[in-house]
Amino acid sequence: MTLFPNYHRAPVTFKKAKNATWTDKKNVEYTDLSSGIGVYNVGANNDAVASALIAQAKEMWHLPNLYENDLQETVASKLGGEKYTTYFANSGTEANEAAIKLARLATKRETIITFSNSFHGRTYASMSATAQDSIHHGLPLLSGFKYAKFNDINSVKELLNDDVAGVMLELVQGEGGVFPADPDFIRQLIHITHENGSLIMIDEVQTGIGRTGKKFSFENYDFEPDIFTSAKALANGVPVGAMLAKNEFASSLAYNTHGSTFGGNLLAMSAANATLDELSSILPDLSEKISLFWEELETLKKISIVTDVRGLGMMAGIELKIPVTQVVTDLLHMHIIVLSAGNNTLRLLPPLTISDTQLKTALKNIKQLLSK
Ligand SMILES: Cc1ncc(COP(=O)(O)O)c(C=O)c1O
Structure with missing residues (x-):
């Protein structure tokens, strides 16, 4: 074998x-x-993405995160505009790992609430965040994750306390069965989460980059999350991930709190840059x-x-x-x-x-x- x-x-x-x-x-x-x-x-x-990738491949492939990186800055501003700060990873699960770390660092709390049928990835924290037994395979999970029932606000109320750093969810659960969140549930969720001093974390790994008709699915629900993650379609097939947070949380991912050799790799960034341009001509x-x-x-x-x-x-x-x-x-x-x-x-x-x-x-x- x-x-x-x-x-x-x-x-x-x-x-x-x-x-x-x-x-x-x-x-x-x-x-x-x-x-x-x-x-x-x-x-x-896609022709435009292929051309960008080929042009970049002839210049430089890998630039360690020890140096300034114009391409990362360009992609970050296309992704998050003026309100968000970006960290680049290599996959969806890694972007979620960064989100979990940031929520805990920013709030100095530990618990992350996630939802039945969710899927957030296969690495240890993301797997522990994924509330599906079929993904856990009897493996020991990390502490600090609690599961509420999707679209059930009372189940969230029961779990909220002063140790909850954030509530993480997909607005349309993808792997779990294609279940859209109820807009009324989301309105209430944002309200009680913020009242509790906890952060709203949206996993846009599957729903982002135009999949739900908007660049990110939270635009359909008319709010701006504290933290969100993107991957999958972000570079249209070149491995990449991104974690974005409102600027006010940026200082919490301080020097040496997180990092990656390949995160924001030049080939991935050139593909993401072209993908986001293509997307803005497709979306209208x-x-x-x-x-x-x-x-x-x-x-x-x-x-x-x-x-x-x-x-x-x-x-x-x-x-x-x-x-x-x-x-x-x-x-x-x-x-x-x-x-x-x-x-x-x-x-x-x-x-x-x-x-x-x-x-x-x-x-x-x-x-x-x-x-x-
Ligand atoms: C919503 C969601 N989050 C996270 C992931 C994990 O992404 P990756 O496979 O790039 O690690 C997936 C993958 O299917 C996903 O659908």
């Missing part, structure tokens, strides 16, 4: 990708409704694509094995009466790439740049399969 068996790999090898089309070794083309798990938001092998017209997506999705509700269709923007969950694994495999045989979430939810995260025709055709084929 050459590779650990920690992933289930479908027996297909892809050799290239362009926008929403992936091509396998036998030159068979597939429609991608996964964005490579929420990564290719501006389309696989994205609502039309979202409308088309949901028009088609609504029709799935009539199918007898479909129990719910939910989501936000270009992020959808189709809950089924049957286990989803076989459906994902069947769709792959039909050359459509989709994801699962939880045991029985089909998750669709198409590139924001997928053509209307390709999107409609793929959804028609999904409908046909589910109607059988």
Whole structure:
């Protein structure tokens, strides 16, 4: 055995990708409704991102965080504007580790409240923050994490006390089953969390970079978190993560409290810079694509094995009466790439740049399969 068996790999090898089309070794083309798990938001092998990456590769790849870095400054200001300060990491789980550290340093408290069905990553603190037994595998967890029930404000009230540093959540839970937060729950959550002197921490790893129709999902809920994290689509496939906090918390991540060799790597930053430019040209017209997506999705509700269709923007969950694994495999045989979430939810995260025709055709084929 050459590779650990920690992933289930479908027996297909892809050799290239362009926008929403992936091509396998036998030159068979597939429609991608996964964005490579929420990564290719501006389309696989996006020309502008590829050009930026190639140009940077010819200049310099790696610049230690011992020197000033103009590219990091540029990406940070495109991400967080004037109100936020940025730390760059290499992945979503790492961005969340930084968020947890910062919340604890800034408040001098320990407890982080997270929610049932959440997913925050696989490293130790992020795994401990993830309130799903199936992710813990009986491993001992770190102390300092308490789990509330998603969309249940009373369950948060029961846990709030003067040791709570922050409340961390996804506004649409991705891996856990595509569950959007209720806007009323969020309004109350922000109020009681701040009254308690605790911070609101939003995990935008899956929901960010245009996925829900806005640059970040919190814009749909009309508030600004104290801390938020981004990764996945931020550099459209080049590993990167970012943790942003309101400027008032910046001094808490003081010299030597945190760091990373590769965090904010030049190749990742050049890709992120181009990705964010691409995104700002895509976002103004994205609502039309979202409308088309949901028009088609609504029709799935009539199918007898479909129990719910939910989501936000270009992020959808189709809950089924049957286990989803076989459906994902069947769709792959039909050359459509989709994801699962939880045991029985089909998750669709198409590139924001997928053509209307390709999107409609793929959804028609999904409908046909589910109607059988
Ligand atoms: C909401 C959320 N947070 C964190 C992570 C972890 O990100 P990464 O796999 O880049 O460590 C994921 C990955 O799926 C995610 O969906």
